Amino acid sequence: MTLASVAALGRRPxxxxxxxxxxxxxxxxYLSQYALGLEPCPLCILQRVAVLVVGLVFLAxxxxxxxxxxxxxYGLLLAVLxxxxxxxxxxxVWITAQPPGTVADCGASLDYMLEVLPLADVMTKxxxxxxxxxxxxxxxxxxxxxxxxLVWLLALGAWGLWVNLRRS
Numbered sequence: 585m586t587l588a589s590v591a592a593l594g595r596r597p598x599x600x601x602x603x604x605x606x607x608x609x610x611x612x613x614y615l616s617q618y619a620l621g622l623e624p625c626p627l628c629i630l631q632r633v634a635v636l637v638v639g640l641v642f643l644a645x646x647x648x649x650x651x652x653x654x655x656x657x658y659g660l661l662l663a664v665l666x667x668x669x670x671x672x673x674x675x676x677v678w679i680t681a682q683p684p685g686t687v688a689d690c691g692a693s694l695d696y697m698l699e700v701l702p703l704a705d706v707m708t709k710x711x712x713x714x715x716x717x718x719x720x721x722x723x724x725x726x727x728x729x730x731x732x733x734l735v736w737l738l739a740l741g742a743w744g745l746w747v748n749l750r751r752s
Contacts, residue, residue, distance in 0.1 A: 595655055598747030599646035602662070602740055606639025609736055616729070622721050627676040631733045634669025638740055641665060645748060655748040662744025666737045673734035680720050680728055 613632055616622045624632065645658040720728045727735070 594649075595748055596646050596649045598743070599642045599658070602642035602743055602747065603639050603646060605736070605740060605743075606635050606642060609635050609733070610639070622729075627672060627679070627730070630672050631669060631676065631730065631737075634665065634672055634737065635733070638662060638665050638669060638737065638744075642740075642744065645744075650748075659745045659748030662748065663741045666741025666744065670734050670737040670741070673730050673737060676730035677728070677734060680730065 610632060613624070613628075613635075617624060641658065641662050645655075645662070648654065648658075650658060
């Protein structure tokens with residue numbers, strides 16, 4: 585069964601497929617953390633949140649099974665959320681591309697920063713990046729994990745648009 589044939593069945597199966605892709609991505613992220621010992625940096629955690637939110641919107645769209653206007657709403661919402669997540673991943677990819685020593689040293693953990701700093705300050709520190717965000721511990725087909733998240737979020741955003749904006 586091809587992706588086009590799944591989407592031809594309707595919005596619900598297409599949205600369920602998007603949800604399943606997000607669930608698998610998050611499953612692999614947790615497998616990498618707990619089985620492979622790859623600790624996520626603050627930007628990795630934000631990317632996980634982005635994938636989770638996109639997945640939950642796919643699930644809501646599948647459960648709701650909206651009509652044409654509702655489908656347009658879900659499609660545009662998925663595209664915007666996926667682009668926001670892709671922007672986080674792109675920032676992470678940019679940080680990893682910087683020469684060694686040009687990214688600030690590792691700072692406090694995300695949990696600690698959320699406890700003691702206002703949210704705006706935490707976001708500023710996270711997007712500035714730290715030394716741990718510049719470390720690449722994993723590659724597949726030459727791409728780092730943030731690069732793969734970028735690719736997947738762009739694909740999921742396009743999928744969400746296509747599945748929900750096309751005519752049933």
